[in-house]
Structures are given as structure tokens and as C-alpha cells.
Amino acid sequence: MTSPEPSPTLSLSGVAFDGRSSRDRAATLDVSGDVAVLRVEGGESRWPLAGVRIEPPVPGVRRVLKFPDGSRFETGDDAGVTRLEARTGRNRALGGVRRLEARWWTALGALALTLAFAWAFVVFGIPALARTAATATPRPVLATFDRETIQFLEGQGYLAPSRLSAARQRQLQAEFRRVTAWAGGSYPYRLLLRDGEPGDAPFQIGANAFALPNGTVVMTDQLVALSRSDRELLGVLAHETGHVTGRHGLAGVYQGLGLTLLSVAVTGDLISAGTFAAAVPAALLRNGYSRAAETQADETAGRYLMRAYGTTKPLRDILARLEEDDREADENSVHESSRTEDLLQTHPGTAGRIRHLREIEARGR
Amino acid sequence: MTDAPPTVPPGRHEQARPVPAGGEAGLVPAPTVTTYPMTFTGQAGEYFRIWIVNSALTIVTLGLYLPWARVRQRQYFYGHTWVDGHNFEYTANPLALLRGYLVVGALFLAYSLALNVQFRGWEYVAGVIGLAYVVLYPWLVMKSLRFLAVSTTHRGLRFRHYGKAGGAYAAYGLANLASGLTAGLALPWAWFMQRRYQVENAAYGDARATFRGDVGHFYVIGLTGLAVAIGGGVLLGVGGFLLVALLTGVLDSLGGDVLNGPISTATLVMIGALYLAFLALYAVAWQYVRAATMRSVLNGVEIGGVVRTGATFSPWRLVWIGVSNTAAQVLTLGLATPWAAVRRARYVVSGVQVRAITPLDDFAASQAPPENALGEAATELLDINLGF
Numbered sequence A: 001m002t003s004p005e006p007s008p009t010l011s012l013s014g015v016a017f018d019g020r021s022s023r024d025r026a027a028t029l030d031v032s033g034d035v036a037v038l039r040v041e042g043g044e045s046r047w048p049l050a051g052v053r054i055e056p057p058v059p060g061v062r063r064v065l066k067f068p069d070g071s072r073f074e075t076g077d078d079a080g081v082t083r084l085e086a087r088t089g090r091n092r093a094l095g096g097v098r099r100l101e102a103r104w105w106t107a108l109g110a111l112a113l114t115l116a117f118a119w120a121f122v123v124f125g126i127p128a129l130a131r132t133a134a135t136a137t138p139r140p141v142l143a144t145f146d147r148e149t150i151q152f153l154e155g156q157g158y159l160a161p162s163r164l165s166a167a168r169q170r171q172l173q174a175e176f177r178r179v180t181a182w183a184g185g186s187y188p189y190r191l192l193l194r195d196g197e198p199g200d201a202p203f204q205i206g207a208n209a210f211a212l213p214n215g216t217v218v219m220t221d222q223l224v225a226l227s228r229s230d231r232e233l234l235g236v237l238a239h240e241t242g243h244v245t246g247r248h249g250l251a252g253v254y255q256g257l258g259l260t261l262l263s264v265a266v267t268g269d270l271i272s273a274g275t276f277a278a279a280v281p282a283a284l285l286r287n288g289y290s291r292a293a294e295t296q297a298d299e300t301a302g303r304y305l306m307r308a309y310g311t312t313k314p315l316r317d318i319l320a321r322l323e324e325d326d327r328e329a330d331e332n333s334v335h336e337s338s339r340t341e342d343l344l345q346t347h348p349g350t351a352g353r354i355r356h357l358r359e360i361e362a363r364g365r
Numbered sequence B: 001m002t003d004a005p006p007t008v009p010p011g012r013h014e015q016a017r018p019v020p021a022g023g024e025a026g027l028v029p030a031p032t033v034t035t036y037p038m039t040f041t042g043q044a045g046e047y048f049r050i051w052i053v054n055s056a057l058t059i060v061t062l063g064l065y066l067p068w069a070r071v072r073q074r075q076y077f078y079g080h081t082w083v084d085g086h087n088f089e090y091t092a093n094p095l096a097l098l099r100g101y102l103v104v105g106a107l108f109l110a111y112s113l114a115l116n117v118q119f120r121g122w123e124y125v126a127g128v129i130g131l132a133y134v135v136l137y138p139w140l141v142m143k144s145l146r147f148l149a150v151s152t153t154h155r156g157l158r159f160r161h162y163g164k165a166g167g168a169y170a171a172y173g174l175a176n177l178a179s180g181l182t183a184g185l186a187l188p189w190a191w192f193m194q195r196r197y198q199v200e201n202a203a204y205g206d207a208r209a210t211f212r213g214d215v216g217h218f219y220v221i222g223l224t225g226l227a228v229a230i231g232g233g234v235l236l237g238v239g240g241f242l243l244v245a246l247l248t249g250v251l252d253s254l255g256g257d258v259l260n261g262p263i264s265t266a267t268l269v270m271i272g273a274l275y276l277a278f279l280a281l282y283a284v285a286w287q288y289v290r291a292a293t294m295r296s297v298l299n300g301v302e303i304g305g306v307v308r309t310g311a312t313f314s315p316w317r318l319v320w321i322g323v324s325n326t327a328a329q330v331l332t333l334g335l336a337t338p339w340a341a342v343r344r345a346r347y348v349v350s351g352v353q354v355r356a357i358t359p360l361d362d363f364a365a366s367q368a369p370p371e372n373a374l375g376e377a378a379t380e381l382l383d384i385n386l387g388f
Helices: A078-088 A092-102 A104-136 A139-155 A166-183 A221-226 A230-245 A248-267 A273-309 A313-324 A339-343 A350-364 B044-060 B066-079 B094-117 B122-150 B165-181 B187-200 B215-253 B265-298 B315-331 B337-350 B374-382
Strands: A010-017 A025-032 A035-040 A043-048 A063-066 A072-075 A190-195 A209-211 A216-220 B034-040 B081-083 B086-090 B152-154 B157-161 B202-204 B207-211 B301-303 B307-311 B352-356
Touching: A010 A078, A025 A072, A063 A078, A092 A104, A092 B044, A092 B066, A104 A248, A104 A273, A104 B044, A139 A216, A139 A248, A166 A190, A166 A230, A166 A273, A190 A221, A209 A230, A216 A221, A216 A230, A221 A230, A221 A313, A230 A248, A230 A273, A230 A313, A248 A273, A248 B094, A273 A313, A273 A350, A313 A350, B034 B337, B044 B066, B044 B337, B066 B081, B066 B086, B066 B094, B094 B122, B122 B152, B122 B157, B122 B165, B122 B202, B165 B187, B187 B202, B187 B207, B187 B215, B187 B265, B215 B265, B265 B307, B265 B315, B315 B337, B337 B352
Parallel strands: A190 A216
Antiparallel strands: A010 A025, A010 A072, A025 A035, A035 A043, A063 A072, A209 A216, B034 B081, B034 B352, B081 B086, B086 B152, B152 B157, B157 B202, B202 B207, B207 B301, B301 B307, B307 B352
16 A cells, blocks of 8 residues: 555454453444544544554454554454555564465475575584684683593593503603694693503493593503504594594584584473484484594594604504404405494494595595 | 263253343353353464474574564464354563573573583582572462463453462472472372462453362372373383394394394394383373373363363373374474474364353453563473473
8 A cells, every 4th residue: 555645444344342341342443544443332432543553463363453441353354454554564574474474485485494594503503613612612621621521430430540561651651742742732631541441340441542622632551452553553642632622522512512402492392202302313413523523533643644654554454453353453354334324423434434544645645 | 071060951062142131140040051162273284384484584583583483373373262253362572572581591501501511610500590490490380370371362351360479389399399209199189289270370351260170180190191101111011022032032043143242233223112112101191191181170170150161172082193293293304393283282172162151251351460471481491381
């Protein structure tokens, strides 16, 4: 309605309630100029149009107009109320929403938009946010994290003092300092050599090495025993420093938090069966992020090995031996795993990692 | 039909309405009871479009539109619920809800960060927020009930809730504490206290509601739920054990070392299936309790001494709808949510009747003061279970 002349009288019929009783009365509402006149049997009331509230439209539901004295007028004449809205410029935003809701193609557009946003947020948004948050996290927090984790692992009996000789330990510490000097980042690096299979542990860590956010790297005697040269161990240690400088540990925590908040947003509440159901996809996604971090740390280790020895073979060999749990194995003993198995793992398939390290070597030559 | 028999002959659907010669006419020997069926006219396709458009807007606005989306979705369900030719209206102000959401969301974010990041002093932050939640829980429920009631309009009159903090702390604090201390023995009693608190304080216009339910009924419901859970659990356990034994036997005969090797795919699948089965069992028992409670409560509500609500829907049918809805939602990655909501609402609403001895246009109301939306935001975001 954009006619410049005085707008014609708009007449709507429906029911009215006075707001003080539940009695419905047949009524008509006439709007001309700036005045709305509500007529019910036995009386009429006049209101300045500015004081009349037009409730936003809800599909399939009677339109409601409310008056300052608490009375209301309800009508099925949606077209008439829509004309009134256009004339007075009311409910522009929600009227627009209603037009989006009215058609299938806009609804499908909204669906595509929702899926695209969800996908982009999971693939790019959460990792980027987590990385930013991890980089911004102050060092004292990292130190607390390291201290608490080690206290937990030792207190629960997962780790026991190393059985390696003092001389061997000194030698590994000296080699570790060479790697950390190369890795940089001014973290208070320290290498903890520990026995990963104490007799009374509820769960055997076994041959393993891992890094904590503030530069604490734990390597077990079992891993040392599995290696056939210290080059292999240095490859592993360089990989762990990659986790430290990339702040992967903390980013993982933030990613978990982000996924929790996301599943809350999707399922609509914090504690419900829906949240439990969302836990499985969330765990799969978390493993996906973790695999990306592993690939990045392998990249760091590859760079170190190429610089120090001109080959990434030592890390490839010990990865193969870890996979096969066999001291005689080497990189050629590993077979490709299936894609579903990869999905369930926090590390990329060993075969894939070995292939990646070979590529780094080929690039370095 | 387990409706408590009314003291007067029950009315028929669409019986000719009595013509009141003055609604408050004193002693009529045998008032005529008229039954008004409730109907739901929402359509799954229409609601899907509303749902997806509002979800997309919420995402695009980084969540700021969420209160408008919630209000719109609720308005759809209220607006399509009809009694005697008139529908309900949800009138909550989205801006008020947004304030509540921001407060609750900020507190929840601080709590999650404290637990996950453990910055300096995190114990105090998490402790204070956690304690505040526990201590304020009944108060939040009360605020939520008051907000929900005053945001509901029918025939131009608002519902009201006159609940006081004292009653809320008795029903939602002491009663829950008692059921915890008695290892669940007092749980049905707690449900009873909570429903009674909800109903007895409710009002339509100036007409107060009364609750005619009794605690025995809640114990029957609780015991039925427990029996379902235990019986189903035993069946599942025996079945699962037999299946594992069978499979292990088959694999052993094939020469594989299932138990010594790393966890095999078959074992993983089996553990997953058992986990899902127990989850489903829990859901069935719990949904039965919720559905039966809702039916029992609806059969016990009386408003102003002239109107009673009755429910004829079957709790088991509602359990089936709940379970199949969840399955459909999971399989469609949530896209079936609007269809599921409409399906459930249609079944529940079409199984509810209002029986009245006066015409429904005979209620009156004085002005109601506004309520703030903090409690509503908390119950929405934190999934505090109000039971309806």
C-alpha cells in the first residue's frame, strides 16, 4: 500500500475479548487514518493506531491486535492485518521471517545454510578458536596442567621410576636437550624417563611417549627398549616437541569444550539423552582434530630428522615397530588399515604416517 | 478410562451447550457437564519451515536470535492448540528472554571454562557457580513456573502462578533431598509434591486450580517404571550374555584368539549394541513415568471448581511415539525434529478434554503484574524438568 492519497478505511471482522473476562464477542475493527475503531455489540471504542499493538504473524494462527486497556481483537483475516502492517510499518523483521517460512525454497535455502555453517564451524571454526585460545593461555596455566597430570599418573601408579642406568639416562637427557634447543619456543622443556609398565598399574601405558602443554615430555623404558638406535628416539622426541610448540594438548581441551557447547546448541539442552547421543559424533570429531595434530607434529619431527640425518627413516621404523609391537619390524611390515578403523583412532593410521614421512623426505632432497 | 468419575453424568462430545441464564445462577440441581475436546492443528511441513528458518537465523546471528526463535516455535504450538473454538497464545517477550539467556549462558561458560582450563582460582569460580545453582534451583523453578503461566493467554485471559519460594524449596529442595536420602523410596512422593505445587498455585484469570491427585498413584507409576527397567534389564543381560557366549564359541572354533588379542571389531559392535539397548531401556522406563505422570496430573486438575481436565491418551502409546521419534531424529541427523514434535503434540493434545459445568466464557481476571524471565531462561538452557 503505497498510495499517496488518504488511505481507505480498512475493515476487519473477528472476535474481541475485553481482557477482564473470557467472554468472546463478535466484533469488527475499522481503521481509517490514525484511528482504529473496535465495534462490539452494544458499544464501540476508539484508539489511536499508534497505541494498538499488532502481534507478529504465526503461520496458520489467528492474528491478534492488542489495545492499551488490555482488550484484544482476533481475526482470521490475515491479508487485512498484513495490509495494516504494511501501512503502519509494523513487524517488518518478523514479517520478513514469516515470508521466509512461507515457501519451501527459502526453507531449503535455510537448511543448506545451516548445514554449511555447521560444517564450516566444525572443520575450521572450532580448531581456529581452540588454537587462538591455546596460544593466548598464559604459561602458569600450562605449568599447572603439567604438574597435575604428572602427579595424577604417578599417584595412580601408571608411571614408576625408570629402570634405565644413570649413564643411559644422562645420555638420553643430553640428546633431548639437542632437540629442544632446535625446537625453541622458550618452554621449560624436561624429559621424564619412566617405567610405563609398573606391576600394579590398572592400565599399562607400555611403549609410549607423550608431551604435556608446558614442555614436559614423558618417554617410557619400554619405548627405549623397542628402539634400535637413538636416532629413532630423537625422532619421537622431536615429534613430541612439535605438540608442545603447536600447543596441541591445550587446543585439544578447548576443542572438546567447543564440541560440548556445539552439541548443547544442537540438542538444545545440557543433560539429556540427546546429549548422550551426541557424545559419539563428538568423540569422532575430537579424534579427527587429534589426527590433524599428529600429522602436524610428524611434520616437525620430519624437519628435525631431515636436518640432523637427511632422512626420516628412523621415525618410520619405530612407528612400524610400535604398530607391530615387534622389535624386528620395520617400515615395510605395516599394512594399510581401513577407513573406518582410521575414524576410530586418535592417530592417523601408521601406514599413512609412514607415507607422509616418506613424502617429507622426498621433498627435502 | 481411568478418569475419576464426576459426581454428575458425564457429558458427550459436542453436546449442545447449556444456555446460561446468568452464569452464577445459584443452586441448579444437576449441572450439565459439557466436554470440550482439545485439538491440535499444527502441520509437520509448515512447522519444519518455521523450525529450519529460525534455526538458520539463530546460527547466522551467532545465537542472538535464539529467544525470538524459541518464542516463535512455542507460539506455533500454543496457537494451534484449540479448546471450544479458541486457541492459546504464548506472549513471552523475546528481549526479556535474551537477557536471561545471556546471564545463564555467561555463568555456564565461566563454569565450563573453570572445569576444563583450570585457571588460577578455578575451584572458587566453579564452586560458587555450582553451589549457587544447587541452592537456587527451587527458586529458579518457581520463577520459571510464574513466567510460563503469565506468558500463556487463552480467551484474552492470562494464566497465573502464585507459587512462593517456601513451597518451591519444600517441593523441589526437601522432597528431592528426601528421595536421595531414602535411595529413591521417596521419589514418587517428591513427584507428587512437585506436581501439586505446580497445579495448586496455578490459576486461569482469577480462578485458582486445585489438585485432586493422590500420592498412591505416583507410587504405582514409579513401581511400574522400575519393573519395566528391571525386567527389561534382566532380559537384555541374559540375551547379551548368551549372544557373547555364542559368538565367542563360534570365533574360538574358527581359531581366532578373541580374548587375548586387541579388542576385536565384533566385541566393539556388541558392546555398542548393549550400550544402546540399555540407553533405550532407560529411555522407555523414564518416558513411561513422564507420560503416566502427565496423564495422572491432567486427570486431577480442577479450575475454579467448575472445570476439570481429563486425559485419555495412553502412556504406552506416548512411549512408543517418544522412542520412534528419537530413532527418526537420530537417523535424519535431527532433521525430523519438527515432525516429531508435531506428531507428539497432536497425539497428546487430542487425548485431552476439558469438562465444564459452566460455559468457558464465564471466567474473569484482574490485572497481572509482569514476571522476569531469568528462571525461564535457566530452565530452558539447563533442562530443568518441569514435567510438562
